[in-house]
Amino acid sequence: MRWFETMIWHDHAVCSECFARLKRSDIAERDHWGNEDSMSWRTESAVLGEDLIEPPASVANCAPMPESKTTCAECGSVRGLSQSETLSTSEAIDRVPALAARLQEAGYHVDTRRIYTAVEHLKGLDDYTADDKQIFATAAALGVQR
Ligand SMILES: [Zn+2]
Numbered sequence: 001m002r003w004f005e006t007m008i009w010h011d012h013a014v015c016s017e018c019f020a021r022l023k024r025s026d027i028a029e030r031d032h033w034g035n036e037d038s039m040s041w042r043t044e045s046a047v048l049g050e051d052l053i054e055p056p057a058s059v060a061n062c063a064p065m066p067e068s069k070t071t072c073a074e075c076g077s078v079r080g081l082s083q084s085e086t087l088s089t090s091e092a093i094d095r096v097p098a099l100a101a102r103l104q105e106a107g108y109h110v111d112t113r114r115i116y117t118a119v120e121h122l123k124g125l126d127d128y129t130a131d132d133k134q135i136f137a138t139a140a141a142l143g144v145q146r
Helices: 002-009 091-103 112-123 132-143
Strands: 046-048 070-072
Touching: 002 091, 002 132, 091 112, 091 132, 112 132
Parallel strands: none
Antiparallel strands: 046 070
């Protein structure tokens, strides 16, 4: 659980909602524009949110936040923070490939099939079904071969 939190959940370069990589910080990796001099840049999965994010209706009188935010283009999550809504089983399953990819990037050998099985199983358990973070943390631990 702890390594999962450190590596995935609290990593703002990774979307906590769908595990898409929002930023790369590895200097050895270049995007297709060759932006190797930047230590951190957005991937195709992230877009600047200024044009996309409308203020919620409750604060409609407020001006939009002036600073740009990194918004996940995969799921619309702002700044890679997880939304509070619980995922459906199929939505959770949809996250598995991205989660597995992030784990592999972190240097783990991943059995993606075990993560699929674990997510599907845990989503069916009353004790787990509302706690997506716990589900992904548990599934990730099961899928990682140390
Ligand atoms: Zn996302």
